[in-house]
Structure formats: structure tokens, C-alpha cells
Amino acid sequence: MKAIVDCNSFYCSCERLFRPDLWNKPVVVLSNNDGCIVSRTDEAKKLGIGMAAPYYQNKELIEKNEVAAFSSNYHLYGDLSMRVMDTLRALAGAHNTEVYSVDEAFLDLDMIPGNELYDAAKRMKEITEQWTGIKVSIGVAPTKVLSKVANKLSKKDKKGTGGIIILDSVEKIKDALESTPVDDLWGIGHRYANKLKNFGIENGWQLRNMPEEWCRKNLGGVVGVRMIRELKGIPCILMKDPLEVKKMIATTRMFGTPVHKLSDLKEAVATYASRAAEKVRRQRSAATSLDVFVVANGFIDRKYEYNPQSRHSHITLPQATSNTGELIGYAALLAENLFRPNEKYIKAGVLLGGLVPDNSIQSNLFMTQEKNRLPQLMSAIDNINFSMRDDVVKYVATGLKRNWKMRQQLRSKRYTTRWDELFEIR
């Protein structure tokens, strides 16, 4: 059996952890640039604040009901996520734990006898909540897709289910799938959901009973076949090896205010390149390709209209590298190619792809000694930046003023990762 453990309203729960005054109050957390709402507590959901709803459209509602709103504080969420995941690894075994996202993990529970599953899940839930202060919900079923179904249902009725649902019989699976609309299934997005509804398929049980070949034809080939088998309880989406590394790494951001100068654009792109390079080094990889993209938003009829135009530029690197200086050089070059004088840019990004293990980088006799020492320079910079704070050491190309930086006006303190922002008790 597989379990999915999911933190309830994760970003909001992190914010509330250090704010007892908000424990029963509505809270929302905003995306970067304070653009839209990406996490809501139950109290906020009850007020009718939608998921991914634009912040400015809900501002009135938020202020009227004294909803606490926060900018995203990734230092805090990242650290608390690590605590939750470490706890789960301790309880289920690291090799049985697949961290699926910042607030979710799949657990392989095959070693636990069927009649002990509920007690085991309950114990995991209690210990995780006690050790981390973050509430979780658990769904258990024969396959990943079904465990997600169970998890979703357990969240809908936290009191009735105790935040745990186990689907361990055909009858339970049937009941669960009948009350799950197709668009709530993991792997069915809005496109497929609409398609299914046009065929008169509304819930998970109806989909489960469709022929495999029909799914192959209509739901993206083998993806559709896997989906239907998973619904039938045949595991097709396997647990991932915890040691797997990423194949591409990106850093992209909206700008706080639109950028129209090439110098600003290059600064931003250099900053994203160095951030991406850092992430690449952290997983001991090197990139063999680099992409830069920009999104321009023009004035139309003297009116500011949302009309994003994106262009991108790609380069295959002569040699795999994770060196910030080198990557900034290429990124700046591509940014220059993309730049047009009369455009305003609202967003840009850098993607590092074709990642290979960094120990496979060929060093050669003809490389200068200086170049051979660059990895040491990089790790020295990484160590300083990690132990002190972000960007103590940075490339000048990334800018000093950074007037394109995103807005984050409502960010809470980084309680758990910065000495000078510790939680204070008087």
C-alpha cells in the first residue's frame, strides 16, 4: 500500500506556527510579487477566497474580514518542509519515502500488515504534528492515484475522518471514486476534464470502468493507460528513487516594475543565472545547455493591456559547466540578442538544461591552472553565502541596486534560518 502525507494549507500553517494570535483566524499567503493567493486556511476558504485568485481582486474582502495576508517566505517554508520530511523519513524509512513536493510525500507502506495500517498512519500523523507543529492529512490506498483520492477526501471532512482515510477494499474504492469528480483526480487537468465531461464521464468510478484502449486514444497515450490501471488498483506509477537528481533547473521571476533598459534586463538575467547555477551545484550537476526567455508586455492603444509576448533563445554550451561567471556570460549574450529597444519586459528567466553529474566534466591538460581552480572558488562562495546570508558574495553583473526586484511587502520573519530574525519571547 502507498500513502500520501500532505500538509494542511502548508504555507499558511508555517506562518501561523509563530503567530498564536492567528491560530483560529483566516490567513492567506501570496505568490511572488504579491500577485495571487496560493495558500488559504479553512477560515479563509469559507469566506469565499478562491485558490490562485488574484490578490488585488480580493483585497477588499481580505481587509473587511481582517484576513492576515503574507508574502511568500521561502526560507521559512523550506526549513519547515525539511523538518516534516525528516520526520517522515525517520518514521517510514528513508528508502520508503519519496518527497513529492514541498508539502507532500509518498510513503511505501508495504511492510505494514493490512490490519495495522490505520494505527500506523495515526501514529505517523500524531508524531509529525507533535514534532513539527504542522498538521497533516494522510491517504492510504493500493496505488498513488488512489491514495491521492483518499487524501483529498480526508481533507474535506477532517473531523469525520480524523484526517486519515484508508482505501483497502473494492467497496471503499468504489465509494471514494463515485464521490470524486474527474477534475479532482491526480493527472486529470482542466483540458482532459472537459473532454471527459463531453463524453458523459463525470466521476472517477465512471472513468475507471472505461476500456483501456479508449483511454490510450483520448487521454494522452500511455499516460491514460497508466491512469486507468492506477484507478483499478494496479500500481503503474512507481516510487521514485530518492537519489534522483533534476534534469533541468530554472530561475524565473516577474519584475517588480516593468524593465525597459538593456542594462536592467542583463542584470536580472545575470542574477537568475547565478541563482540557477547555485541550485545546479547543490545537486552536484553541471549544465550543457542554457535558455533565456523574456516576456514583453506592450502598450496597445495607449492603454496598458495584458498581452504577454514571450521569446526565447537557446545555446548548447561547448562544455558542461556549473561556473557562475561562465553562465552569466552566456546568459547576458542571449539577453542582448532578445532585447528590443521599444519593449517593456515584465518577466524573464534562465533555464539550465542537459544536466550531467559534475564529476563527469572533462578536465584537460590545456586548461589553465586558474580555470581548474574555479570549482574551489564556487564552493567557497557557496559556503559563505549559505552560512552568512544570501548574496554576501556576488558577481557585479547581477547588479547592486536591482530596481527590477519583485515586490514582497508582507513578508514575515525568517524565524528558523536567520539569527537576527529569531522568534522573541518576552
Place this chain on the structure above:
DNA sequence: TCTGGGGTCCTAGGACCC
């Protein structure tokens, strides 16, 4: 030269996830 029947590798684009 494009006639047959394979095969591989790469990229772009679509669909999905949180």
C-alpha cells in the same frame, strides 16, 4: 537518385503536477 525499411537522436510543444 528516392527507390524500401528500418533505426536513433534531438527538439518543440502539449499536458500535467504543486
Place this chain on the structure above:
DNA sequence: TCTGGGGTCCTAGGACCC
């Protein structure tokens, strides 16, 4: 409806090989 910043997997089509 497209608001945010990440990612993954799959397929189709082109280039190239024998």
C-alpha cells in the same frame, strides 16, 4: 481566467544513419 515559480513526462516530427 492566466495570476507565480518551479518541475516532469510523452509524442510528433525533422535530421540523419545504414
